[in-house]
Amino acid sequence: MLFTPAHPIYEVTGENGVSLVPAVPEFIVGVNIEAGEIIIKPIPGLLNE
Numbered sequence: 001m002l003f004t005p006a007h008p009i010y011e012v013t014g015e016n017g018v019s020l021v022p023a024v025p026e027f028i029v030g031v032n033i034e035a036g037e038i039i040i041k042p043i044p045g046l047l048n049e
Contacts, residue, residue, distance in 0.1 A: 010038060016048040 001023070002009040008023040021027055021040055030039040 010040075012038075012040075012047070014047065019047045021046065 002011060002020070010021045010023055012019045012021050021042075027040050027042070027046070028038060029041050031037070032039070
């Protein structure tokens, strides 16, 4: 996690490399701490595709 003045940012590693996802309610759908998962709602261009 990166910390910025505006809001934290998650560094997400996937099949296509690393993407930066703002940790704001508009993108974060849910968090499962036990499974180590964060469920996001990506918008076009958010993830490296």
